[in-house]
Amino acid sequence: MNKWYNTKSEHNDVILSTRVRFARNLEDFPFPCRLDAEGREKVCQTVRDALSDVSGIKLHYIEMENLTHKQAVALAERHLISPEFASPQKGRALLLSEDESVSIMLCEEDHIRIQVIKGGLDLDGAFDLANKIDDLLDSKLKYAFDERIGYLTQCPTNLGTGMRASVMMHLPALSECNQMSKLASTVSKLGLTIRGSYGEGTNVKGDIFQLSNQVTMGISEKSALDNLKAITMQIATQERSAGEEFIKNVNVLDRITRAYGILSSARLLSTEEMLDLFSWVRLGSVYGINEADIGKINELTEKMQAATLACTYGENLTDNERDEIRAKTVRETLFNA
Amino acid sequence: MNKWYNTKSEHNDVILSTRVRFARNLEDFPFPCRLDAEGREKVCQTVRDALSDVSGIKLHYIEMENLTHKQAVALAERHLISPEFASPQKGRALLLSEDESVSIMLCEEDHIRIQVIKGGLDLDGAFDLANKIDDLLDSKLKYAFDERIGYLTQCPTNLGTGMRASVMMHLPALSECNQMSKLASTVSKLGLTIRGSYGEGTNVKGDIFQLSNQVTMGISEKSALDNLKAITMQIATQERSAGEEFIKNVNVLDRITRAYGILSSARLLSTEEMLDLFSWVRLGSVYGINEADIGKINELTEKMQAATLACTYGENLTDNERDEIRAKTVRETLFNA
Numbered sequence: 001m002n003k004w005y006n007t008k009s010e011h012n013d014v015i016l017s018t019r020v021r022f023a024r025n026l027e028d029f030p031f032p033c034r035l036d037a038e039g040r041e042k043v044c045q046t047v048r049d050a051l052s053d054v055s056g057i058k059l060h061y062i063e064m065e066n067l068t069h070k071q072a073v074a075l076a077e078r079h080l081i082s083p084e085f086a087s088p089q090k091g092r093a094l095l096l097s098e099d100e101s102v103s104i105m106l107c108e109e110d111h112i113r114i115q116v117i118k119g120g121l122d123l124d125g126a127f128d129l130a131n132k133i134d135d136l137l138d139s140k141l142k143y144a145f146d147e148r149i150g151y152l153t154q155c156p157t158n159l160g161t162g163m164r165a166s167v168m169m170h171l172p173a174l175s176e177c178n179q180m181s182k183l184a185s186t187v188s189k190l191g192l193t194i195r196g197s198y199g200e201g202t203n204v205k206g207d208i209f210q211l212s213n214q215v216t217m218g219i220s221e222k223s224a225l226d227n228l229k230a231i232t233m234q235i236a237t238q239e240r241s242a243g244e245e246f247i248k249n250v251n252v253l254d255r256i257t258r259a260y261g262i263l264s265s266a267r268l269l270s271t272e273e274m275l276d277l278f279s280w281v282r283l284g285s286v287y288g289i290n291e292a293d294i295g296k297i298n299e300l301t302e303k304m305q306a307a308t309l310a311c312t313y314g315e316n317l318t319d320n321e322r323d324e325i326r327a328k329t330v331r332e333t334l335f336n337a
Numbered sequence: 338m339n340k341w342y343n344t345k346s347e348h349n350d351v352i353l354s355t356r357v358r359f360a361r362n363l364e365d366f367p368f369p370c371r372l373d374a375e376g377r378e379k380v381c382q383t384v385r386d387a388l389s390d391v392s393g394i395k396l397h398y399i400e401m402e403n404l405t406h407k408q409a410v411a412l413a414e415r416h417l418i419s420p421e422f423a424s425p426q427k428g429r430a431l432l433l434s435e436d437e438s439v440s441i442m443l444c445e446e447d448h449i450r451i452q453v454i455k456g457g458l459d460l461d462g463a464f465d466l467a468n469k470i471d472d473l474l475d476s477k478l479k480y481a482f483d484e485r486i487g488y489l490t491q492c493p494t495n496l497g498t499g500m501r502a503s504v505m506m507h508l509p510a511l512s513e514c515n516q517m518s519k520l521a522s523t524v525s526k527l528g529l530t531i532r533g534s535y536g537e538g539t540n541v542k543g544d545i546f547q548l549s550n551q552v553t554m555g556i557s558e559k560s561a562l563d564n565l566k567a568i569t570m571q572i573a574t575q576e577r578s579a580g581e582e583f584i585k586n587v588n589v590l591d592r593i594t595r596a597y598g599i600l601s602s603a604r605l606l607s608t609e610e611m612l613d614l615f616s617w618v619r620l621g622s623v624y625g626i627n628e629a630d631i632g633k634i635n636e637l638t639e640k641m642q643a644a645t646l647a648c649t650y651g652e653n654l655t656d657n658e659r660d661e662i663r664a665k666t667v668r669e670t671l672f673n674a
Contacts, residue, residue: 250661254604261602267591324587 004101005298009120012294013286014236016168016208019079020126020225021115022134023153023162025144031154032107040091040107047106048095050140054133057097059104064092070315073307079117079197081105102129109154110162112137119298121232123165123225150217157214161221166212167232168197172283173242174235175207176252183235191215192231206275206301211235247287256284260292264335268320269327271305281334296333304329341438342635346457349631350623351573353505353545356416357463357562358452359471360490360499362481368491369444377428377444384443385432387477391470394434396441401429407652410644416454416534418442439466446491447499449474456635458569460502460562487554494551498558503549504569505534509620510579511572512544513589520572528552529568543612543638548572584624593621597629601672605657606664608642618671633670641666 005017025031029043048061064072065088072086080103081094095104105113114133116126137143144152151162158164174180184194197208211232213224246252259280263269269277278297285292303309304326310317313325331337342354362368366380385398401409402425409423417440418431432441442450451474453467474480481489488499495501511517521531534545548569550561583589596617600606606614615634622629640646641663647654650662668674 250604250657254664257602257604258599261598261600262595263598265594265598267587267594320587327591 002099003299003302004099004117005119005302006295007119008295009118009122011236012120012298014169014171014239015121015232016170016298017120018118018122018126018165018167019115020123020130020163020165021113022130023110023151023158023164024112024114024134024137025152025154026111027142027144029111032109032111033154035091035107037090040089043111044091044093044106046141047104047112047137048093050137051095051104051133054136057102057133059095059097059102062094062096064088064094065090068315070307070310074305074311075103077305077308078302080115082108082113084108102133104133110158121167121229123167123229127165127221127225158216160217161219161224163216163221163224164212165225165228166210167228169209169211169232169235169239170207170279170282171209171235171239172207172279173246174239175204175209177242177246179238179242180204180209183238187211187231187235188214190227190231191219192228205272206279208275208279243283243287247283247289252283253289256280256289260284260290263330264337265331266327268323269330270323271326274304274326274330275301292334300330300333339436340636340639341436341454342456342639343632344456345632346455346459348573349457349635351506351508351576352458352569353507353635354457355455355459355463355502355504356452357460357467357500357502358450359467360447360488360495360501361449361451361471361474362489362491363448364479364481366448369446369448370491372428372444374427377426380448381428381430381443383478384441384449384474385430387474388432388441388470391473394439394470396432396434396439399431399433401425401431402427405652407644407647411642411648412440414642414645415639417452419445419450421445439470441470447495458504458566460504460566464502464558464562495553497554498556498561500553500558500561501549502562502565503547504565506546506548506569506572506576507544507616507619508546508572508576509544509616510583511576512541512546514579514583516575516579517546520575524548524568524572525551527564527568528556529565542609543616545612545616580620580624584620584626590626593617593626597621597627600667601674602668603664605660606667607660608663611641611663611667612638629671637667637670 026043026046029035029039032040035043051059075081076083076086078100080096080100085092085105085108091107093106101117103115114130116130118126146152150160153159153162174183187194191214192211193214194209194211196204197210213228215224259277263277263281278301281290281292282294282297284290285294306322309322309326363380363383366372366376369377388396401422412418413420413423415437417433417437422429422442422445428444430443438454440452451467451470453463455463483489487497490496490499511520524531528551529548530551531546531548533541534547550565552561596614600614600618615638618627618629619631619634621627622631643659646659646663
């Protein structure tokens with residue numbers, strides 16, 4: 001089955017993906033941190049039952065304790081769970097759709113974390129689907145909800161809508177021209193935050209940044225999404241205009257063409273180098289310098305990270321063997337070579 | 338006209354070129370360091386006249402003071418003069434054949450330095466041609482010669498035959514496997530020396546080493562050449578056998594294929610990077626990993642160094658412009674791209 005990143009998407013020159021997640025809790029249970037394994041299992045089972053008949057989406061139920069460490073880390077690499085959720089704990093489960101666009105963490109920080117990922121910029125699509133699942137749960141379960149505050153969550157920063165919406169943006173020109181700290185300070189004044197692709201405190205890899213809303217109280221979901229969308233489009237415009245200038249520089253052109261040359265010829269590729277080279281090749285593709293398929297780059301970005309690759313090709317591979325498979329798969333996928 | 342490096346040559350998987358040079362002085366003049374400009378000019382003129390009718394070779398007479406600094410450095414880059422000879426001094430001249438295989442420095446350290454370069458391993462060919470020119474000069478001029486000592490030279494290390502023969506060898510496997518210092522100590526016991534391609538005290542670039550005889554007294558030219566040839570062939574055998582193992586390593590294969598990818602795609606190339614990449618691509622070509630033309634690599638190695646390139650494309654080019662032309666020429670020459 002096609003994954004979410006194989007679908008055609010809008011604005012995918014700059015915007016890789018969109019995510020919307022809702023944090024929800026059940027009134028009849030304490031927050032997960034106050035539950036023992038048995039209590040958490042009860043929560044998981046309750047939600048699982050409530051979601052047994054989502055129309056049109058088949059959700060797989062995965063008990064986290066049954067996964068190997070690599071399998072769990074692979075889910076985090078693909079942003080389907082939080083890195084913290086990958087550590088083994090009894091009484092945690094994941095509901096995951098076949099195309100990996102819907103993932104619902106049970107008994108992470110909150111009882112329920114509904115997440116929807118879409119390719120490119122698709123805040124409405126992601127919100128609508130998350131909302132549909134949320135409505136179904138709401139009709140069957142009793143959410144912890146306060147008329148004045150909104151949804152109750154373990155962390156106060158999620159109180160209110162419990163919604164975090166984000167877009168993953170590729171911003172090589174702004175980043176290489178040292179515009180990111182200025183941009184970060186601007187968006188923070190507008191109630192947003194921009195940071196590395198694995199969230200707070202993570203390094204930026206391949207010039208990929210995550211822009212997300214910070215405010216969940218005193219603002220409707222629609223306003224939050226409209227605000228995020230408007231600022232995303234502004235940043236995309238800035239990136240495109242910076243990019244036009246950027247690629248005129250022969251040093252930049254050299255980085256782009258070399259990245260293409262190396263990806264098409266290397267026999268060993270680390271994840272880090274691959275992501276860095278993808279960033280340049282992607283930039284080149286956007287400006288017609290090469291004909292690299294951005295969809296395939298997105299796909300390889302998901303599939304070729306260390307743990308995900310290990311789950312596909314063997315968990316006991318050495319680093320060198322992984323780097324060899326990665327290089328070969330990239331050559332074959334991007335260059336038919 | 339074809340240059341010496343465009344000709345087909347033997348053992349060119351390991352041996353790039355062969356050089357033989359004779360140091361000679363005229364009895365009727367003090368050594369150049371004891372001559373003023375007028376005296377040096379007289380020496381130059383005397384030798385020029387004596388060589389006006391070498392059969393089959395057209396020699397251009399170049400007064401060094403008429404060259405720009407770049408033009409002089411370019412000659413040194415191509416090993417046609419010593420680096421020291423490139424500094425402007427009145428009363429120094431160069432006789433240079435069209436194909437650049439014969440170059441005769443006048444009033445360098447000695448009055449006459451006859452040098453012949455041949456592609457690949459060709460000690461006999463290089464010696465015979467140098468000898469022919471030497472015989473002609475000997476028939477017309479009075480050499481400083483002592484029956485017991487042999488040819489008299491300014492530096493005592495050249496006394497006797499006055500001959501230095503050398504081969505330029507590409508030794509990536511021995512070098513990368515850290516065999517060079519052991520090899521250097523072995524050859525020194527055999528009266529030879531091995532060092533960077535620009536002689537004593539120069540850095541090794543692109544794993545290219547110069548192996549030369551050190552002894553000029555108490556040994557005939559023929560013995561010196563036979564000795565050098567035998568040891569050259571032994572080192573070549575060692576390199577080939579080390580190479581067979583070396584290229585089985587995936588890290589080495591990766592270096593080779595990447596080098597090819599970068600050379601075929603880069604828009605900027607420094608001399609140093611080019612030589613390093615050539616080293617890997619050349620190794621790959623020897624073992625059939627790529628189909629790079631070694632003759633073209635030799636040609637580019639001569640033509641694409643900084644000063645030589647500047648003399649062809651413009652002396653006022655910036656570093657960046659030079660790197661751009663170098664990358665473009667390499668792409669076009671090696672890859673028709």
